Structure formats: C-alpha cells, structure tokens
Amino acid sequence: MRLCLLGDSIAAGVGSTRREDTLGPLLAGRLRQAGHQVDLRVHAVPGARSADLRSQVKSAVAGGVDIAVVVIGANDLTRFIPADVGAQQLQDAVTDLRAAGAEVVVATAPDLSVVSHVPPALRDVVSAVSRQYAQAQQQAVIKAGGTVAHVERAVTPRFAADPSLFATDRFHPSAAGYREIAAALAPAVEAIAAQRA
Template structure:
C-alpha cells in the first residue's frame, strides 16, 4: 500500500469521524450475531506422517459463519493440506471472536502452545482494523506473537494469513466500508513485511473469498464455501513454502 493511500486512510478517518461512528453503531446494532463453530476444536485427517497444525486468530478461526470447525477455516485447511502434502494432518484451533493480535498473544497463546505443533497459521487483522490500530502497532503485535509462539514451540514454520479486505464486506455501508478497507490494506501491507523473517510466509486473502455469494448470513464472515476457498489458498502457500507444489482445485468436505 502506498504512503499516499495510508495517509488517505488516516485523513478519511478523522474527517468522517462523526459519520463513521454513527454507521459503526448502526452496523453493530443491526448485524446478526452469529456464534462460533460448535463441536471439537481439534481433529485429524488420516494419512501417513501426520503434520501437527495449530491455527490461532480471531472470529474466522473461531469458525463464525460455519456450523462446525470441520466446515470452518481450520478443518478445511487440514483437508486441503492433506491433499497437497500427501500426509495426515492433526489440527487444533485457538480462536476467539473479537480478539486482536495483542489479545491472542496474551490470552490464548500460552494454552495453545502447551502441545507441540509443526506448523502455525495466524489469521488476524479485522478486529485490529476496526479498533483503528496503526500499521506499526499491528506489525509489532504480530511480531511479538510469532516470537512468543516460537519460544514455546521451537522454530516452527509460520503462515500469516492476510487481512481480509473489508472494502468488500456486504455488511458495511459506505463510507465506513471504504475507510476500513483502506485501513485494513495498510495493516495487511505491514503484516506482509514479516515474511522477511526466516520460515515466515505471508499469504494474502484472495479476492474471490469476498464474493458476496460466499459470505455467511451476517455479511461479515465467510460461509463454508468461502472458508474452503480461503483454505485452499493457504494450503497452496504452505505447499510452496515446504517445497510441495500446489495442485489445481482445493479439497474440502463438500468437494
């Protein structure tokens, strides 16, 4: 993201503050509150030499928009990884609706890292955007999370999922959608710089995931088809980083 667009996001936030506050309150009041996914927060995909997958993050990791974690991001990522890597996957979820990068590190990570993992996936950014975190602050919080996780787990590979493009969320009216979209892009650009660290991979959210037809009923979270598409993109990124070429067509429980 260019410095001009980042500056535009800050200026628009200040200049449109009364309108943005009013719209934000209305969205919070009128948007359906969907629960997180139900059922076990761990599972497995059968196969040889199982890879231990840990996914941490906000409501998308909590599985909002899906009935179970098998239909949500982590379960579908496990299936996609098993297909691409030709090995079993043992997966665990540590997600909380409303969490930002700082609270994931301070309140969820210790418990999540008590069991070993071979791959850490981090999916954050929407709440940090809504809370008007600066790109620098978000980058620092993500970096602290990665450092803390590796202190507990060892030098595991880390995949950072990009910040979902809020500019395309159906639940958000204009100009709130535009301003949050710009701010989210700035945080996404900051997160991408962490890919310079050893064994850290950054994977942007593909535009196809924010097709309105793939959203859940709240217009704010993916439904199972959106999670499946996103999971396939993340699995391709893992395959490339581990030296296993991605294959056409993402795998998932429904196809």
C-alpha cells in the first residue's frame, strides 16, 4: 500500500527530533500493525501553502499513490490567503489525486489560537478565522471526493492545555504532539486501508 504524505511542515514532521515520531512513520506503523505492507513517501514541504500542493500531487502521482494524507492550511492562515482561494486549490489537489486512483484523507487548518505567540486579546478572532478556513476546506474536500479527518476538533483542546505537545519553537508539534495528531488521523486512514486491502 503506497501511503503518501502531502502538505506543510506538520506533514513533513518539523518539530520532532526523531523521524519515527512524525506523522508518516506513525501512520505507516499503525497500518503495518493492522497487517498491511506499506510503502511510505513524504512529499510534504515545510512552509507549503495550498497553492504548493499542485507540484506535490504531481510527484505523488508519478511515484504511485494509494492513500494520500494531506495536512494543509496553517501557512495559508499566517499569510492571509482568502479561504475561498485556498479551498479551491485544495479541492483541485484532491480531485487530481482521486483521478489518479488514490483515496485522500485531509486534516484541515489547525486552530492557531492555541499557539503561544498569539496575544490573548486576539485568540477569539484567530480561532474564528481558523474555523472559517477549515470549514471552507472541508466543503472543498467533500466536493472533490475526499475524506475529512476532524483532527483539529480532537487535538485543539489538548494542545491548548498541554505545552509539552509543542516543540521548542512553540509553533510546531513535539513528538508527543505528533502522536496526538496521528491518533486523530488514524481511524480514517485505517478504515480506507481496510477497504482497499
């Protein structure tokens, strides 16, 4: 089973000191425990925005992909990309992956209000903008035939309550943070893998 990770620094594993504690290896490990043979490829690029998915999709399709996990949106938010623009770019990426025969699982934009750099007075606004962006992404993914993994709902309260889930830069996840995100992503990925087995 060819598992590809696409997206930004979270999909790439920035913040973890060990590769095995990043999303790709964690998800691949869970699939292997379920009895699947997995070929893992990480096409994600730190700093990527939704506009950058096009080149990642081309690379994934060229190498072959059965399940694509896409984590995208944080950099769109920090660069003030309009929700409708980013959502359309994500929809195009999912559409192209589906056309290549891949199943697609997407983790939408995180709630950036939990990041410590955000001033307390702005957290409600940042949270609302993050949710609006994620909602636009969700609609785009569903329209393109992908699956939305509601990672932000599961992990936002935990990241807000536990600083150890952040890396030393206080922005990216730590190894523990990646385990939380992988656990939230895993059910959707495992269900698709079981269907394709």
